[in-house]
Amino acid sequence: MTSDGLTVVWDERFREYRLGPDHPFTEESRALAVRLFAALVPRGDPGADWIDAVDPAPVERLETFHRREYIEFVEAASAAPEPTLLDAGDTPGFPGCFPAAARLVAGAERALERTLEERRPAFHPAGGLHHAHPDRASGFCIFNDVAIAIGRAVQDGRRVAYIDIDAHHGDGVMYGFYDSGRVLDIDFHQDGRTLFPGTGFPNETGRGDGAGLKVNLALPPGAGDDALVPLFRTVVPPLLRTFRPDLIVLQHGVDGHVGDALAQLQYTPAGYAEVDRIVLDLAREVAGGHLLVTGGGGYRAANVSRVLAQAAMVFAGRGNPRADDPLPATWREEFRSMVHETAPRRWGEGPIPTRSGWSTETRAKLLAVLEEELGQRFPAPE
Numbered sequence: 001m002t003s004d005g006l007t008v009v010w011d012e013r014f015r016e017y018r019l020g021p022d023h024p025f026t027e028e029s030r031a032l033a034v035r036l037f038a039a040l041v042p043r044g045d046p047g048a049d050w051i052d053a054v055d056p057a058p059v060e061r062l063e064t065f066h067r068r069e070y071i072e073f074v075e076a077a078s079a080a081p082e083p084t085l086l087d088a089g090d091t092p093g094f095p096g097c098f099p100a101a102a103r104l105v106a107g108a109e110r111a112l113e114r115t116l117e118e119r120r121p122a123f124h125p126a127g128g129l130h131h132a133h134p135d136r137a138s139g140f141c142i143f144n145d146v147a148i149a150i151g152r153a154v155q156d157g158r159r160v161a162y163i164d165i166d167a168h169h170g171d172g173v174m175y176g177f178y179d180s181g182r183v184l185d186i187d188f189h190q191d192g193r194t195l196f197p198g199t200g201f202p203n204e205t206g207r208g209d210g211a212g213l214k215v216n217l218a219l220p221p222g223a224g225d226d227a228l229v230p231l232f233r234t235v236v237p238p239l240l241r242t243f244r245p246d247l248i249v250l251q252h253g254v255d256g257h258v259g260d261a262l263a264q265l266q267y268t269p270a271g272y273a274e275v276d277r278i279v280l281d282l283a284r285e286v287a288g289g290h291l292l293v294t295g296g297g298g299y300r301a302a303n304v305s306r307v308l309a310q311a312a313m314v315f316a317g318r319g320n321p322r323a324d325d326p327l328p329a330t331w332r333e334e335f336r337s338m339v340h341e342t343a344p345r346r347w348g349e350g351p352i353p354t355r356s357g358w359s360t361e362t363r364a365k366l367l368a369v370l371e372e373e374l375g376q377r378f379p380a381p382e
């Protein structure tokens with residue numbers, strides 16, 4: 001039996017993952033998402049239970065994905081009195097970065113344990129650091145919490161469907177399980193020729209036991225809900241019904257939202273809600289209710305906070321708020337004080353997508369390339 005409701009993993013110390021005062025990645029917008037959700041589904045409501053004390057993951061857990069030398073390198077950066085660089089420039093190390101990054105890993109593991117026990121979604125909005133590689137930091141990601149959680153499920157003999165809707169390709173996860181026959185990886189992202197990390201092409205389909213299980217949908221800049229939602233409906237359900245995962249992991253980056261500061265896609269809250277409902281239905285249908293949802297990228301606090309709060313509402317079985325519903329005044333006050341910007345007044349207030357070059361022909365072409373690479377045809381959605 002699967003059940004309604006959601007587990008939220010949120011420890012205020014997740015906010016210690018702070019890459020610098022002017023860095024685009026901040027946990028403050030995730031904190032605001034959690035506060036907005038809690039304003040609608042308060043503590044004590046059976047619609048949500050909370051895990052709010054999470055200790056950093058021990059080195060043995062980090063070592064299941066990361067190399068020992070890299071872990072030691074992060075420990076040294078963490079102990080240094082001044083910020084250093086962990087990669088070529090995007091991912092600064094900072095005093096305390098080791099426990100901060102390891103706590104996010106533990107958050108993913110606690111969410112994993114909970115969804116496996118309770119058969120209802122578990123949400124880790126602070127996580128989803130999908131770019132970190134075994135031997136290096138990358139793209140604001142120090143330790144790959146989502147890969148470590150997937151690796152643990154695989155180690156326990158489970159089959160995992162990983163779905164990634166972040167605007168950037170989830171390279172750390174895909175290459176981390178490129179040979180694995182136990183990880184189906186479906187990744188929607190902005191074309192790597194136009195955006196970091198420059199990978200995730202349709203011809204990257206896996207290797208060895210993993211052959212045919214890595215599915216990359218690279219969308220052109222400007223693509224919006226009209227690209228994402230029909231493609232998602234066409235590709236994801238049949239692949240999951242064939243693969244029959246024991247667990248679905250959704251990396252719910254929000255940097256595909258129209259108006260994001262770093263990417264050029266144009267998804268809207270309505271598109272995200274649609275995708276979230278499909279994933280929730282699939283988790284119940286094919287994965288016994290086992291669904292781990294993480295956050296990810298997203299570089300406009302107004303969008304990140306509202307879309308992640310909306311996702312929590314959908315996964316808790318409460319449905320999505322309407323675009324013209326007002327946002328709580330107390331939350332708007334917290335928004336102002338945490339990110340020093342004017343808060344939106346309504347759920348749907350924000351930038352409006354412009355016309356993109358996307359069309360049914362573009363979709364047909366993209367699907368034809370994908371089918372050619374994967375050697376299979378996708379049925380029309382029901």
Ligand SMILES: [Zn+2]
Binds near residue numbers: 168255296
């Ligand atoms: Zn991203």
